[in-house]
Amino acid sequence: MSRIATRFDALHREGRAGLVTFVTAADPDIETSAAILVGLAEAGADVIEIGMPFTDPMADGPAIQAASIRALAAGGSLTVTLDLVRRFRRSDNETPIVLMGYYNPIYHRGVATFLEEATEAGVDGLIVVDLPPEEDDELCLPAREAGLDFIRLATPTTDEKRLPAVLANTSGFLYYVSIAGITGTASAMASDVGAAVQRLKTSTDLPVAVGFGVKTPSQAASIARVADAVVVGSAIVDAIAKAPEGEAVNAAKTIVAALAKGVRDARKVAA
Amino acid sequence: MSERPNSFRNGPDERGRFGIFGGRFVAETLMPLILDLEKAWDDARKDPAFAAQIADLGTHYIGRPSPLYYAERLSDELGGARIYLKRDELNHTGSHKINNCIGQILLAMRMGKTRIIAETGAGQHGVATATVCARFGLPCVVYMGAKDIERQAPNVFRMRLLGAEVVPVTAGAGTLKDAMNEALRDWVANVENTYYLIGTAAGPHPYPAMVRDFQSVIGTETRTQILExxxxxxxxxxxxxxxxxxxxxxxxxxxxxPSVAITGVEAGGEGLEGNLHCASLTAGSPGVLHGNRTYLLQDGDGQILEGHSISAGLDYPGIGPEHSWLKETGRVSYVPIGDEDALAAFQLLARTEGILPALEPAHALAHVADVAPTMGRDQIIVMNLCGRGDKDVHTVAAALDARVQKAN
Incomplete structure (x- = not known):
């Protein structure tokens, strides 16, 4: 069983939702980023999403745009991202790692080469924002063939007619984007999210993770009551950006620990 | 591309592709909208009432057909082929951009959209979009790079006079590509009521084909006019x-x-050796950006490079996907022309014909000036004079000034 499936199985047995954390590779610099990844897992992240830096992050808000720019300025690249995964795997062979980003750096490297390197490095899944189901033969199908999960985003604009196409080749988990918009901006009402997750659950057995606009432990907790996992990105990336010199790792661990506590306590409070 | 297609005019295929180029590389939030747009466009193009509306506005609002003009003094000066200029700079708003804007705003209204957004580089598309929004009473937001706002101040003022909100984009180098990113971010957050009026024949399918069809009025008129x-x-x-x-x-x-040779002229900027150019077809490689696969300026890691050109309208690191395909099939040749030669051509047309071209077609003219003397008097070149140069007078003055100072 894949690391992602194993992790969601364990979460299910524990009766709690998971915390999926996002940071950008090489933000604020390569060494700090390596330490942050280890720190995320220690602080309670159940799944780690690593942003592959890109010059033109069209679906991202200001926080993750800025992280991409910092990462590229610090020497970040697809090669560096894969190296960071390899380093992380030396100390952690269980926490699933999902690479998230845009298609061009992968396409430019060559899909076959990339998939070989990613599986060898210990990547478990991919989220590629600008590859809808209509372009599945580009990367989704080859990735599945190579044993990687291809995680797709469902959004408030994904209606009943569209959902089967979105689900068709999705694996690992389904990422429900709770607002129509870019990352890190508005946040959705937990009640709306709950209804949307229920609707998705009637069409798929995959775990449903919910993200976009989740910033605080209490928001995370309210999502954790209705979804299989909560995704937090911009708030962590912001904490890294605002941390004083040398404090980025601690800042990331502090916010992730608080989010993890919110997520872990959520259903106890509800019960 | 091993086989020559039977026709070069059948693209794109049902996936929105021209060969390997084009496609629909967008976020899932936008996909339902892109599919709606494709359907709305398919319906509209078959509707004679839609075509009649465009033709009527073309005649009475834009001023079509634009003249085809035999540039006699320019031809004499260059001493070779006879040069004809397609005068799309005489259109309302001063460039070809209005052809596309009229078509798309009518489509947006058919789709029930109530808010228009656009990106602009030189400001010509922004002005054309603001113009049609004023004409039809729709709110308009134009995203424009901060650097472009600085170098195209008159167009910024024009857009504001027309009632548009001009939003400066400071991300990246603050040029057209960054404006397009920001417009996409707006669109994804406002999918319900907003129509994204893309200004060029790029972006996700169906934009490249749709914009081409709205702009093909230029070539269709030219064909009839040159035959006459x-x-x-x-x-x-x-x-x-x-x-x-x-x-x-x-x-x-x-x-x-087959008897008509076709050449596209890219911005060679300060030369193709470094990164100070926008020659994506000559010096770039295939990649995926802004919804389509096409030739891009990019580094070894697939990061997009900032282009450079004296012309804000050419300052984009990509190119419409159909051009990428036409390059690979060999049907169209693409050549770079640098800032210096474009400036010289700008002055040449002013002096010989009393016409100030925009800096964008000045690039095309510089290539015409290169090849016309190698052709016979019995041969004919048609060049698209797609925009007027009033907006560029300050840029040209500053560039010429700098060169005089350098020479002293």
């Missing part, structure tokens, strides 16, 4: 390519005429 004036088809047609909308509009009706 010269009694035959031209030997060469030339246009500047930034995103490539004026060029594909001129080229498309001639693609299946």
């Amino acid at each position: 004036m010269a009694g035959r088809l031209p030997d060469l047609v030339v246009a500047a390519v930034g995103g490539g909308s004026n060029a594909i509009g001129l080229f498309h009706p001639f693609l299946d005429d």
Whole structure:
């Protein structure tokens, strides 16, 4: 069983939702980023999403745009991202790692080469924002063939007619984007999210993770009551950006620990 | 591309592709909208009432057909082929951009959209969009790079006079690509009521084909006009390519005429050796950006490079996907022209014909000036004069001033 499936199985047995954390590779610099990844897992992240830096992050808000720019300025690249995964795997062979980003750096490297390197490095899944189901033969199908999960985003604009196409080749988990918009901006009402997750659950057995606009432990907790996992990105990336010199790792661990506590306590409070 | 297609005018295929180029590389939030747009466009293009509406506005609002003009003094000065200029700079708003804006705003209203957003580089598309929004009473938000706002101040003022909100984009280098990113971010957050009026023949399918069809009025008119004036088809047609909308509009009706050679002129900036140019077809490689696969300026890691050109309208690191395909099939040749030569051509046309071209078609003219002398007097070149130069007077003055100072 894949690391992602194993992790969601364990979460299910524990009766709690998971915390999926996002940071950008090489933000604020390569060494700090390596330490942050280890720190995320220690602080309670159940799944780690690593942003592959890109010059033109069209679906991202200001926080993750800025992280991409910092990462590229610090020497970040697809090669560096894969190296960071390899380093992380030396100390952690269980926490699933999902690479998230845009298609061009992968396409430019060559899909076959990339998939070989990613599986060898210990990547478990991919989220590629600008590859809808209509372009599945580009990367989704080859990735599945190579044993990687291809995680797709469902959004408030994904209606009943569209959902089967979105689900068709999705694996690992389904990422429900709770607002129509870019990352890190508005946040959705937990009640709306709950209804949307229920609707998705009637069409798929995959775990449903919910993200976009989740910033605080209490928001995370309210999502954790209705979804299989909560995704937090911009708030962590912001904490890294605002941390004083040398404090980025601690800042990331502090916010992730608080989010993890919110997520872990959520259903106890509800019960 | 091993086989020559039967026709160069059949693209794109049902996936929105021209060969391997084009496609729909967008976030899932936008996909339902892109599919709706495709359907709405398919319906509209078959509707005679829609075509009649466009034709009527073309005649009475834009001023179509634009003249085809035999540039006699320019031809004499260059001493070779006879040069005809397609005068799309005489359109309302001063460029070809209005052709596309009229078509798309009518489509947006058919779709029930109530808010228009656009990106702009030189400001010509922004002005054209603000104009049609004023004409039809729709709110308009134009995203424009901060650097472009600085170098195209008159167009910024025009857009504001027309009632548009101009939003400066400071991300990246603050040029057209960054403005397009920001417009996409707006769109994804406002999918319900907003129509994204893309200004060039690029972006996700169906935009490249749709913009081409709206701009093909240029080539269709030119074909009729040159047959009337010269009694035959031209030997060469030339246009500047930034995103490539004026060029594909001129080229498309001639693609299946084997006797017509076709050349697109890219911005060579300060030369192709470094990164200070925008010659994506000559010096770039295939990649995926802004919804389509096409030639891009990028580094070894697939990061997008900032282009450079004296012309804000050519300052884009990509190119419409159909041009990428036309390059690979060999049907169209693409050549770079640098800032210096474009400046010289700007002055040449002012001096010989009393016409100030925009800096974008000045690039095309510089190539015409290179090749016309190598051709016979019996040969014909048609060039698209896609914009007027009033907006560029300050840029040209500053560039010429700097060169005088350097020489002293």
